[in-house]
Amino acid sequence: MSEEKLMSKKKPAYPVNEKLDGYLHRYSRKIEIPIFYEDLLRFSGSVVVYDSQGTDTLWVRVYYSDFEREEIDLSLKKVYSILHSDGSDRILEYLNVDAVDFCTFGNSKPFRIKVRNILNDNYTYFYVKKTDASRIYGLELEHMLSPYNLNFLVCGDTLIEEHIAGIPGDVFINDVLPKCTEPEKAQLAKEFVKFNERCMIRLLGDMRSYNYVIVPTHDFDHVVYKIRAIDFDQQCFEGKLKVYRPQFFKENYKMVELVRSKLQKHSVDQYKIEERSIVAKRILSSGDRIKRLLDACLIDEISLDENITKLKLEIYDMAKDLDFKKCKTMGEVLSLALDFVKRNYQDVNMRQIIGNDSNN
Structure with a gap:
C-alpha cells in the first residue's frame, strides 16, 4: 500500500x-x-x-x-x-x-x-x-x-x-543488517514483532524506518538489539489501524521479511502475548499517573472526526468489543484500547489462579 x-x-x-x-x-x-x-x-x-x-x-x-x-x-x-x-x-x-x-x-x-x-x-x-x-x-x-x-x-x-541515541532504522537496515549473524537476525525479528505490537496497543503511528532507532547492547558474548521510537507526532491521529502497525510501511519490508524467514507463527504469537502482558503490567504499575494523562486525553481534540469514526470501527472489527463503537474522541479510543489489554491480562491471570486452586 x-x-x-x-x-x-x-x-x-x-x-x-x-x-x-x-x-x-x-x-x-x-x-x-x-x-x-x-x-x-x-x-x-x-x-x-x-x-x-x-x-x-x-x-x-x-x-x-x-x-x-x-x-x-x-x-x-x-x-x-x-x-x-x-x-x-x-x-x-x-x-x-x-x-x-x-x-x-x-x-x-x-x-x-x-x-x-x-x-x-x-x-x-x-x-x-x-x-x-x-x-x-x-x-x-x-x-x-x-x-x-x-x-x-x-x-x-x-x-x-x-536526544534518543541509536542507529536510525533506515541506516541500520541498509548498512548493518546485511552483516548481522543469523542468531542476531532472529533476535531482531523478535524485537520487531514486539515493537510492532507495542505501537499498535498504544496507537503510535507512522513508524517508518527513519522514525525509530536500533540500539545495540553488548551482553557477554553477543549483541542484543532493541528498537526505540524517536518520533511521536502521529500519536492517536490517523484513522487507519494499519498506520499504527510498522509492518505495513514499505520502508520496513526487510524487517517484515526477517520475521517471516526467522520466526514460526507460534513464536510470533508468543512474542505478541509477551508484549501485551508487559504493557498491561506497566499500565497497572503506573497507577494514577496514566489515569490522569488519559483523563486529559478523553476530552481533548487531537484528531479529526472521520479518523475517530474509522479507527474505532476497525478496532471493533478486531476486538469485538461494542464499547469501541460508542467512542466520541480519540482519547476514548486510546483509553478503551489500553483498558482492553489490561482486562485481558487480568482475566488470564484470574483463570490461572482459579485453575491452580482447583488442582490443589
Whole structure:
C-alpha cells in the first residue's frame, strides 16, 4: 500500500488543554525556559548538512547575526542545564553550542542543538520543537508503557526533548543488517514483532524506518538489539489501524521479511502475548499517573472526526468489543484500547489462579 493512501497529507498541531497543562505541571514537565521555538527561527542564513557519504540529510545548519548569537548560545546552554542538570549556571562556562540545525522535513520542523563539554569534548543533542498535544501524549505514553524513560520539558508553545541515541532504522537496515549473524537476525525479528505490537496497543503511528532507532547492547558474548521510537507526532491521529502497525510501511519490508524467514507463527504469537502482558503490567504499575494523562486525553481534540469514526470501527472489527463503537474522541479510543489489554491480562491471570486452586 502506498504512503499516500496509508497516511494523511498533513497532521495539524493541537494546543495543550487545561487538564493536560495541569498534568504537565504536576509531574514537573512544565517549566520556564529562557528561549522559545520562535526565537530560533530568526536565523540569518543556512547551509545544507551532508552525511559522511555526501548525502543530503534534509537538515540545514543555521547561523545567526553576531548581535543575536551570543544571547542565543547562552540561552541554549541554560536549557541544556535545565534538561540534564540542576538548572544552575555553574556548568555553563564548560559548555559550547557547536551547532544549531533545522529540519523542514515532516510535521514538527525541529531544531537540533549540539552541545559540547569543552573539558573533554563529549557532546550530546537536544531538540527544540513547537508544542503539540498529541506529541506530548505520545512522549508520556512512551515514558510509561515502553522499556524506556523520556526526558522532555514544555513551556508555552515550545517543547524541549532529549536526544534518543541509536542507529536510525533506515541506516541500520541498509548498512548493518546485511552483516548481522543469523542468531542476531532472529533476535531482531523478535524485537520487531514486539515493537510492532507495542505501537499498535498504544496507537503510535507512522513508524517508518527513519522514525525509530536500533540500539545495540553488548551482553557477554553477543549483541542484543532493541528498537526505540524517536518520533511521536502521529500519536492517536490517523484513522487507519494499519498506520499504527510498522509492518505495513514499505520502508520496513526487510524487517517484515526477517520475521517471516526467522520466526514460526507460534513464536510470533508468543512474542505478541509477551508484549501485551508487559504493557498491561506497566499500565497497572503506573497507577494514577496514566489515569490522569488519559483523563486529559478523553476530552481533548487531537484528531479529526472521520479518523475517530474509522479507527474505532476497525478496532471493533478486531476486538469485538461494542464499547469501541460508542467512542466520541480519540482519547476514548486510546483509553478503551489500553483498558482492553489490561482486562485481558487480568482475566488470564484470574483463570490461572482459579485453575491452580482447583488442582490443589
